[in-house]
Amino acid sequence: xxxxxxxxxxxxxxxxxxxxxxxxxxxxxxxxxxxxxxxxxxxxxxxxxxxxxxxxxxxxxxxxxxxxxxxxxxxxxxxxxxxxxxxxxxxxxxxxxxxxxxxxxxxxxxxxxxxxxxxxxxxxxxxxxxxxxxxxxxxxxxxxxxxxxxxxxxxxxxxxxxxxxxxxxxxxxxxxxxxxxxxxxxxxxxxxxxxxxxxxxxxxxxxxxxxxxxxxxxxxx
Numbered sequence: 001x002x003x004x005x006x007x008x009x010x011x012x013x014x015x016x017x018x019x020x021x022x023x024x025x026x027x028x029x030x031x032x033x034x035x036x037x038x039x040x041x042x043x044x045x046x047x048x049x050x051x052x053x054x055x056x057x058x059x060x061x062x063x064x065x066x067x068x069x070x071x072x073x074x075x076x077x078x079x080x081x082x083x084x085x086x087x088x089x090x091x092x093x094x095x096x097x098x099x100x101x102x103x104x105x106x107x108x109x110x111x112x113x114x115x116x117x118x119x120x121x122x123x124x125x126x127x128x129x130x131x132x133x134x135x136x137x138x139x140x141x142x143x144x145x146x147x148x149x150x151x152x153x154x155x156x157x158x159x160x161x162x163x164x165x166x167x168x169x170x171x172x173x174x175x176x177x178x179x180x181x182x183x184x185x186x187x188x189x190x191x192x193x194x195x196x197x198x199x200x201x202x203x204x205x206x207x208x209x210x211x212x213x214x215x216x217x218x219x220x221x
Contacts, residue, residue, distance in 0.1 A: 002056045003063040010064050017064070019056060022074020022111055027053050033088045046095045054099055061103060070146075071100065072109040075133055083122055086129050090136060097140025107144040109169060110137050115150025121197060138164050153184050175212060182220035191215050 006017045021027040029035040030052040036043050042051050053071075060069045073096065075089040093110075100108055112134065113119065114127035134147045147159060148169040156168040174180050175194030183190055199211030 003059040006060045006064045006069070010068060016068035016070065016106055017060065018109065019053075019060065019069070019071040021053060022072055027056065028074065031092050032084050034084060046091045050092065050095055050099065053096070057100070057103060057105070061105070066104045067106050069105050070107045070109060071105060072111060074111040074113065075129075083124070083128060086131070089129070089133070090131070093133070093137045094140050097137055101141050101143045105143065107146050107166075108141060109146040109148060110134060111147070111169075112149040117195060118150050134159060134164050153190075176215045178213075178215070178217060179220060183218055186221045188218060188221060191218060 002019065009017050019027065021031065024035070030042060031049050033049070036049050038044070038048075041048055043049060057069065057071060073093070075084065075093065110133065112129070113122075114129045114133065119127045138145060144166050145164075146167045146169050147156075147165040148171065150172075151159075151168060151170070153173075156165075156170075159165040160168065170180060172194040173190060176191035177183055180190070193215060194211070196211050
């Protein structure tokens with residue numbers, strides 16, 4: 001299924017595909033101890049729980065080439081209210097890092113929702129990780145690493161400059177700043193909005209613009 005979808009995406013003109021291993025979706029359901037209750041070769045220890053993920057990666061690589069395949073991993077808190085214990089998440093990352101590195105993928109995107117205010121969305125009083133998950137994963141993965149999750153431009157630059165990440169993906173900041181790359185390049189002040197989760201997945205077509213395209217455009221200098 002994944003490989004066929006990857007082939008169809010490339011045939012349709014896409015440069016590549018990103019496998020989603022977060023948000024409590026299928027791949028993460030296999031990875032997490034909380035959701036994987038299997039007793040066969042796909043459950044139990046971390047190697048078994050990662051087996052399906054790596055099989056999907058390998059199938060997509062065979063279908064369209066490693067340079068067209070990326071994967072997103074999400075650790076800690078997810079939007080599906082799956083809250084993974086730190087020890088389980090770190091064990092997954094320590095195992096997956098070398099395995100993904102030797103496959104020479106286009107990139108790995110590591111998303112952490114343990115930053116403020118994400119962990120509050122899961123009704124936690126504080127982040128459920130004590131370690132810096134980006135720096136931790138970098139010890140195990142030396143390929144192209146993208147990071148994401150409640151990062152300020154200043155913190156993002158710090159991670160890139162120190163070598164923790166090769167690039168940074170922004171989501172919420174783009175909601176409030178349509179021309180975000182230009183604003184970051186010129187060092188201008190940003191609209192600090194976009195955090196109203198009540199309008200992220202609007203079900204009212206007559207009000208869909210609220211919180212998405214109604215932010216004032218900051219003109220780049």
